[in-house]
Amino acid sequence: MEAVRTLLSSLNQLVTTTGLVWWRCLPRLLITAMVGWLGYRIFAQLAAMVVDTSAWWSLLLLSIGFVVRLSAIIIGLRIAGEQLRIGQSVPSALSGPDESSVSHLLSRTLLPFLGIYAVFDVVTDAANDIQVDYYVFSGLTFERPVLSQLNPQGAGVLLIIGVVVGLYVARRLVDWWFDRSGWRPLGLLAALIEGFFLLIVVLSGRQLVVSIMQWVDGRAFRVWLDYPGWGLQQLFGAVGVDISSVLRQLGSLWWDVLWPGVTAMVVEPMLWLALASLVFGSQVMSAADLWRRGRPVVVQGRRAQVRLGDRQRRLALEFQEAFFGDLNDKYLPTFQSLRLVLGVGSTFFAAFILCYGVLTTGEDWLRRGLYALLGGHPAGFWSVAGPPIDLFVEVLAEPLRWVLLATAFHACLALFAQRGGQPEAVADAPVRHSDAPHGQEALP
Amino acid sequence: MRRLSHWTIALLACLAMIGLHTFTGEAPTQDVRAVELGKPGRLYDSTVTVNSWTIGQVLYTDEVFVGRSGVLYLAVNVTVATVGPRNSASWQVGGAANGRTFAVEGRLGVPQPGFRITQDVVFELSPSDLAGFTVTFLDRAPIYAFDPQLSVNLGITGPRADEAISTSRYGTVKAVTGSPEVIR
Numbered sequence: 001m002e003a004v005r006t007l008l009s010s011l012n013q014l015v016t017t018t019g020l021v022w023w024r025c026l027p028r029l030l031i032t033a034m035v036g037w038l039g040y041r042i043f044a045q046l047a048a049m050v051v052d053t054s055a056w057w058s059l060l061l062l063s064i065g066f067v068v069r070l071s072a073i074i075i076g077l078r079i080a081g082e083q084l085r086i087g088q089s090v091p092s093a094l095s096g097p098d099e100s101s102v103s104h105l106l107s108r109t110l111l112p113f114l115g116i117y118a119v120f121d122v123v124t125d126a127a128n129d130i131q132v133d134y135y136v137f138s139g140l141t142f143e144r145p146v147l148s149q150l151n152p153q154g155a156g157v158l159l160i161i162g163v164v165v166g167l168y169v170a171r172r173l174v175d176w177w178f179d180r181s182g183w184r185p186l187g188l189l190a191a192l193i194e195g196f197f198l199l200i201v202v203l204s205g206r207q208l209v210v211s212i213m214q215w216v217d218g219r220a221f222r223v224w225l226d227y228p229g230w231g232l233q234q235l236f237g238a239v240g241v242d243i244s245s246v247l248r249q250l251g252s253l254w255w256d257v258l259w260p261g262v263t264a265m266v267v268e269p270m271l272w273l274a275l276a277s278l279v280f281g282s283q284v285m286s287a288a289d290l291w292r293r294g295r296p297v298v299v300q301g302r303r304a305q306v307r308l309g310d311r312q313r314r315l316a317l318e319f320q321e322a323f324f325g326d327l328n329d330k331y332l333p334t335f336q337s338l339r340l341v342l343g344v345g346s347t348f349f350a351a352f353i354l355c356y357g358v359l360t361t362g363e364d365w366l367r368r369g370l371y372a373l374l375g376g377h378p379a380g381f382w383s384v385a386g387p388p389i390d391l392f393v394e395v396l397a398e399p400l401r402w403v404l405l406a407t408a409f410h411a412c413l414a415l416f417a418q419r420g421g422q423p424e425a426v427a428d429a430p431v432r433h434s435d436a437p438h439g440q441e442a443l444p
Numbered sequence: 445m446r447r448l449s450h451w452t453i454a455l456l457a458c459l460a461m462i463g464l465h466t467f468t469g470e471a472p473t474q475d476v477r478a479v480e481l482g483k484p485g486r487l488y489d490s491t492v493t494v495n496s497w498t499i500g501q502v503l504y505t506d507e508v509f510v511g512r513s514g515v516l517y518l519a520v521n522v523t524v525a526t527v528g529p530r531n532s533a534s535w536q537v538g539g540a541a542n543g544r545t546f547a548v549e550g551r552l553g554v555p556q557p558g559f560r561i562t563q564d565v566v567f568e569l570s571p572s573d574l575a576g577f578t579v580t581f582l583d584r585a586p587i588y589a590f591d592p593q594l595s596v597n598l599g600i601t602g603p604r605a606d607e608a609i610s611t612s613r614y615g616t617v618k619a620v621t622g623s624p625e626v627i628r
Binding site: 002003004006007132135136257258260261262264265266345346347349350351353354357361364365367368371372375376377378379380381382 | 460462475477488590
């Protein structure tokens, strides 16, 4: 009974606060959502128009579109965060003027953002939309598969690897330049390069995995992998059980029914909440944090341990920044954010999942309702009518999602405070007054 | 115990949302419109009218003469008229009853613009699937989109299905291919 009461209380808190904050910030949120949608659509349409010239240009424009969309999400989350005064309750590691800038947040959140989009096929769908828009503009043709240039088999693996490595080096150089000069447009340029880089990795990587799987399927040793299955079949066949049929049905139940629901309704909201916590600046612990706290880098050999002292520290830090900068900037914060939101408690987790699920389903039903209202039409009609429908639905749903995420994150912080301590990640790395960089607020 | 109840609540919430997601399903790629028997329905440049239906255990057409026990053939008489400037080659005709779907035997003839064809489309089904049988017509556009689809309920209620089976169960269905006529 107590669990139900807690759930209802969390639900009440999430729904009422979300509604209230949404209403108070409505004009700013609507404008942000509209500008974000418009920016993305413009670049997506341009991508469809230039795809005939070069798929690389098309992908570059699409990645700019994604960066615009992410910028809108970050701004929307910050608007809701301001209203909720999250900045005052977060012992933020990102409270320095440079680190809380949109360009820095863009660079920090691009990886999880495109990661979420890649996991839920949004990137692939966007690429498919480009192809459909191209067909609508130029007529249906099967002679020129427009995005085949991004297929390693079509473009050449070496070319794609060269582009990926080149973009990585270019981005690190721009990052370095940005760190030295502090000139904001450079930060944005770095984010754009990174968006392009990640999009190529996502799209080409997918094709590469398919190619590897096809190669494996064509090899003789592939048959060896079937032996355990055949053995099981024989074993269960002896007792009259068709194990392949049972496994097929179980696989179908899991992959066709349960797994899509788990990813869309459980994994997706948690990932978005983790992304929101990155934007609001949960105190994340990176390898550099460990270093600042005075723990020496220990290179462990098989027969001996070599301890690096103060003299080598600078050199080691330079090396770390050059090769593991991304690990510190993106992967660890993402991982820590995920740990943070997963550690908040089961009842709150349930309330958040319910709110997010209802919002997502409502958005889906609204879109379907509008499509059904207009009735069936050919693709040419939908290429004109589709965008306004998307705009209407997105302008309604996206601000609500941003506010829900901000409210949920704020509630997470309140819950951690109620427990009388800090979340695990914070507790492991408490910030003392003497250690706090950039005037960072110390924890009470 | 207290912790267990909290985790049970979380699990139930997850299951509820997974259930909601499964119930909602994938967004449809066609807009289904119900049309009554005998009334025309529009699909892009064509109209479709389902005129009547007959059943039997033996199927007799220009191409086949076949009889099979345990099943029955349902011939649905349809008039397809191309009233617009183009005729489509990517029609999909199907049937549905008791949650099962049925493929049509053979192909639907679609006439040139300005013509119409009255023909039979034939389904092979179990006698228990006759009641509530629905025929669907979809004219899939070249570029996959949210296309219109017609769903025609043949109006076969349980008693009517029983009556048809008792009178025509062992009859012969003569399915016509039809020839184009000018729309006047």
